Amino acid sequence: MTKKTANQSSRPDFLEFFAGSGLVTHAMKSYFKAVWANDNSEKKADVYHANHGKGHFHLGSIDDVKGDTLPRATLSWASFPCQDLSLAGMTAGIHAKRSGLVWQWLRIMEEMPSCPPLLVAENVTGLVSHSKGEHYRHLHEALRSRGYKVGAVVLNAVHWVPQSRQRVFVIAVRNDIEIPAELQSDSPTWMHPDMMVNAAKGLEDWVWWNLPEPSPRKQGLSDIVEWDAPCDPADKAKRNISLISERHMKELTRSGVQVAPGYKRIRNKQQYLEIRFDNVAGCLRTPIGGSSRQVLVLNKNGKLATRLLTVRETARLMGAPETYKLPGTYNDGYKAMGDAVAVPVARYLAKHLLSPLAKAIK
Numbered sequence: 001m002t003k004k005t006a007n008q009s010s011r012p013d014f015l016e017f018f019a020g021s022g023l024v025t026h027a028m029k030s031y032f033k034a035v036w037a038n039d040n041s042e043k044k045a046d047v048y049h050a051n052h053g054k055g056h057f058h059l060g061s062i063d064d065v066k067g068d069t070l071p072r073a074t075l076s077w078a079s080f081p082c083q084d085l086s087l088a089g090m091t092a093g094i095h096a097k098r099s100g101l102v103w104q105w106l107r108i109m110e111e112m113p114s115c116p117p118l119l120v121a122e123n124v125t126g127l128v129s130h131s132k133g134e135h136y137r138h139l140h141e142a143l144r145s146r147g148y149k150v151g152a153v154v155l156n157a158v159h160w161v162p163q164s165r166q167r168v169f170v171i172a173v174r175n176d177i178e179i180p181a182e183l184q185s186d187s188p189t190w191m192h193p194d195m196m197v198n199a200a201k202g203l204e205d206w207v208w209w210n211l212p213e214p215s216p217r218k219q220g221l222s223d224i225v226e227w228d229a230p231c232d233p234a235d236k237a238k239r240n241i242s243l244i245s246e247r248h249m250k251e252l253t254r255s256g257v258q259v260a261p262g263y264k265r266i267r268n269k270q271q272y273l274e275i276r277f278d279n280v281a282g283c284l285r286t287p288i289g290g291s292s293r294q295v296l297v298l299n300k301n302g303k304l305a306t307r308l309l310t311v312r313e314t315a316r317l318m319g320a321p322e323t324y325k326l327p328g329t330y331n332d333g334y335k336a337m338g339d340a341v342a343v344p345v346a347r348y349l350a351k352h353l354l355s356p357l358a359k360a361i362k
Helices: 003-009 023-028 042-052 099-111 126-145 194-200 234-242 246-255 311-317 330-338 343-359
Strands: 013-017 033-039 057-059 075-078 118-123 148-156 166-174 259-267 270-275 295-300 303-308
Touching: 013 023, 023 033, 023 042, 023 343, 033 042, 042 057, 042 330, 075 099, 099 118, 099 126, 118 126, 118 343, 126 148, 126 166, 126 194, 148 194, 148 343, 166 343, 234 295, 234 303, 246 270, 270 295, 311 330
Parallel strands: 013 033, 013 075, 033 057, 075 118
Antiparallel strands: 118 166, 148 166, 259 270, 259 295, 295 303
């Protein structure tokens, strides 16, 4: 048996709920083996199948999943819907129709003959920032009452890729597992901003996870742009550029940046194209309505041009490899990436926290 085969055969199994386009499965593959995955989107399933095969992916509603039919696993990961917790949504909360599907995940865990000793739930920062942390505390108590010690961290993908994308990762470990001392702290760390600290106040069985800070990011947005991709026709570019405020236009001219990303927003009943100048893209979103698509303003030989991000650029912003297949339309690919978890963030957690915790299980 080769060394590679031996390492792969020793990987603990994991289940992925709301698996989408499979970026978590890709990120975790050196540390955990995906033995079951689920999502209800056919188009995302096409992306998952194209990159990971069809053998363990189950298309359908989580409402129909029965825990006693699932394979035994060390880890269960759930990137549950964010619509009811997002600033862009109605913030109806963790018990609302979409984000409330997290309770179906926990229902399934209870139905399993042997519940996984490690659980991860991922969502937007609204989980901890809205209602003074009330939504997170409901989830924390639900996990604690099921026999887990729990901690949550806020990680921004910008540490690894040129995209500003903060997400909350809730990591729960079964009470009988001894957490290695180096994985926990007595107080908040770099992964615990004020909103997380406030949400955690007074909670029982809380863990301050302690992980190394990542090395400085090496790439900027200009490094991942497809410079030969076609730009908007002159009239459309002119309209887009006309939406840039005078202040931003002066900064664009003064700074000489190669590429500036922006979103169209309404300010004082007037539409603007608000752009940024730090060589970092804004957070990818799903392409529902033109205003949610990120526009690039490019300086091409001294002339300004505009266009949307390409699908491959969205994949690069999520840390997906060039070989990652994105079948379907432009919107299909954009949505597959905009709804996903950034690869290097999930890989970082797998390497520095989840894999060491799995090794501590006896």
